[in-house]
Amino acid sequence: MALAATEVVPSARRLVQSLRDIGYDIATALADLVDNSIAASARNVWIDLHFNGGSSWIRILDDGSGMRERDLREAMRFGTQRAYRSDELGRFGLGLKSASLSQCRQLTVATRTAVGGRIRVARWDLDHIERSDRWEVLRPDLKACPPAVEPLRFRTGTAIVWEGLDRLNRYRFPDGRRAQADFDRVASDIGGHLGMTFHRFLTGETRSRRRINLHLNGKEILSWDPFSREESATVFVPVQRLRMRHGHHTHTIVVRPFVLPAESKFSTLAAHRRAAGPRFWARQQGFYFYRNDRLIQAGGWSRLRTQDEHTKLARVAIDIPSAADDAFELTVSKTQVRIPASIRGELAAIASSTCRIAEQAYRRPSVSMTDKQTAAAANRLDALSTLVRMIVRAVSDLVIHDPELPKSVQDRLLSVIGEMEARVVDQAAVQLGITDTESFAETSVGVARPI
Ligand SMILES: Nc1ncnc2c1ncn2[C@@H]1O[C@H](COP(=O)(O)OP(=O)(O)OP(=O)(O)O)[C@@H](O)[C@H]1O
Numbered sequence: 049m050a051l052a053a054t055e056v057v058p059s060a061r062r063l064v065q066s067l068r069d070i071g072y073d074i075a076t077a078l079a080d081l082v083d084n085s086i087a088a089s090a091r092n093v094w095i096d097l098h099f100n101g102g103s104s105w106i107r108i109l110d111d112g113s114g115m116r117e118r119d120l121r122e123a124m125r126f127g128t129q130r131a132y133r134s135d136e137l138g139r140f141g142l143g144l145k146s147a148s149l150s151q152c153r154q155l156t157v158a159t160r161t162a163v164g165g166r167i168r169v170a171r172w173d174l175d176h177i178e179r180s181d182r183w184e185v186l187r188p189d190l191k192a193c194p195p196a197v198e199p200l201r202f203r204t205g206t207a208i209v210w211e212g213l214d215r216l217n218r219y220r221f222p223d224g225r226r227a228q229a230d231f232d233r234v235a236s237d238i239g240g241h242l243g244m245t246f247h248r249f250l251t252g253e254t255r256s257r258r259r260i261n262l263h264l265n266g267k268e269i270l271s272w273d274p275f276s277r278e279e280s281a282t283v284f285v286p287v288q289r290l291r292m293r294h295g296h297h298t299h300t301i302v303v304r305p306f307v308l309p310a311e312s313k314f315s316t317l318a319a320h321r322r323a324a325g326p327r328f329w330a331r332q333q334g335f336y337f338y339r340n341d342r343l344i345q346a347g348g349w350s351r352l353r354t355q356d357e358h359t360k361l362a363r364v365a366i367d368i369p370s371a372a373d374d375a376f377e378l379t380v381s382k383t384q385v386r387i388p389a390s391i392r393g394e395l396a397a398i399a400s401s402t403c404r405i406a407e408q409a410y411r412r413p414s415v416s417m418t419d420k421q422t423a424a425a426a427n428r429l430d431a432l433s434t435l436v437r438m439i440v441r442a443v444s445d446l447v448i449h450d451p452e453l454p455k456s457v458q459d460r461l462l463s464v465i466g467e468m469e470a471r472v473v474d475q476a477a478v479q480l481g482i483t484d485t486e487s488f489a490e491t492s493v494g495v496a497r498p499i
């Protein structure tokens with residue numbers, strides 16, 4: 049039997065305010081808008097930051113498909129309703145609004161689908177929402193929005209303009225020198241972040257999309273490859289494919305570990321400096337999660353290990369399919385994922401073997417690291433010994449906690465399991481041609497003994 053129901057409409061004034069703080073900064077907010085331009089098949093995106101004290105504005109202009117009237121109205125809705133293909137960058141129907149309003153008080157969208165066709169404009173204005181407490185989109189006159197409308201005069205595409213940049217310019221003197229300097233610094237951070245986030249799109253190495261160009265204040269944004277793949281001393285540890293079940297689905301996660309060269313092994317000093325990345329060596333080590341070729345999280349070991357100076361040359365690309373968004377708990381701001389428990393063990397093993405190679409490259413750069421087969425073998429052995437350790441631990445737990453088993457039988461079983469563990473790892477090492485198994489023995493947990 050259907051229950052009686054009352055519709056309780058959320059307070060626009062309150063909700064829109066809390067939506068401003070869901071984890072964006074200016075660079076990640078802009079990345080969310082670039083996603084939209086890519087989805088609209090843009091070849092070029094021009095980002096312009098215009099400083100003019102309290103009247104400063106930021107514009108994101110693309111030469112994509114633009115929006116018809118119905119699309120524009122739906123685009124402005126918090127929670128746009130539409131279907132997504134599996135290779136799309138969008139997911140939540142929120143980015144345009146939540147990313148923009150995290151940085152500005154007034155978001156204007158101007159769009160045009162055909163040269164000579166109509167330019168349509170719509171606007172979210174926080175001051176209006178505050179006054180009216182209603183989800184009302186404004187439709188200003190074209191003449192009232194020159195920065196949004198002007199660039200569409202002779203082309204198709206979409207221009208998004210942010211005004212009232214209250215998060216960026218908090219200075220008591222918004223026209224002052226410090227405000228201007230901060231604005232300039234932010235512009236350079238943005239270039240670094242976008243060059244990294246979209247590096248596969250900028251070089252045209254995505255699976256299903258054309259190359260794009262990003263421009264920041266008239267200058268082309270250069271792609272930044274986190275893995276310095278063009279350096280001859282970079283170690284390409286072999287690709288691993290992890291199978292993961294979540295609900296009724298099985299996903300394949302593709303993992304590509306890299307060990308970058310130590311400083312002295314880089315082709316040039318400038319190349320080494322550039323490879324450090326926007327957050328520099330120590331903080332750029334770790335996992336790089338990609339979703340449909342777009343970088344979501346750059347660096348950090350997701351609490352599987354710490355970012356040690358000695359392992360700073362280790363960087364691991366991880367491609368997750370968008371079908372696994374739920375399993376990875378993708379955030380609305382698309383800045384973070386969480387590794388599902390079922391693959392934490394395997395990723396920890398891959399991280400640890402990559403870090404081992406990285407540590408060697410860092411401590412003894414003169415020893416040739418071009419022997420990629422050795423690196424690959426070490427990696428496989430490490431993954432295998434981790435797996436064996438997990439099984440040994442689970443079995444010994446069962447043995448120890450079985451009250452029915454007499455102590456003498458427990459002891460015998462534990463010692464057999466212990467011997468088997470050592471033998472499996474040794475045999476695998478022989479097959480993989482690794483002679484130095486000492487370092488692997490170090491990490492062995494051994495069999496837990498009952499007290
Ligand atoms: N630059 C653009 N060109 C054409 N259409 C756009 C553009 N930006 C947004 N849209 C349309 O507006 C819709 C809403 O965008 P929004 O970023 O809010 O959500 P989304 O991209 O669908 O999902 P997500 O919240 O994951 O970003 C998009 O689905 C798209 O149809």
Ligand SMILES: [Mg+2]
Nearest residue numbers: 084138143144
């Ligand atoms: Mg979007």
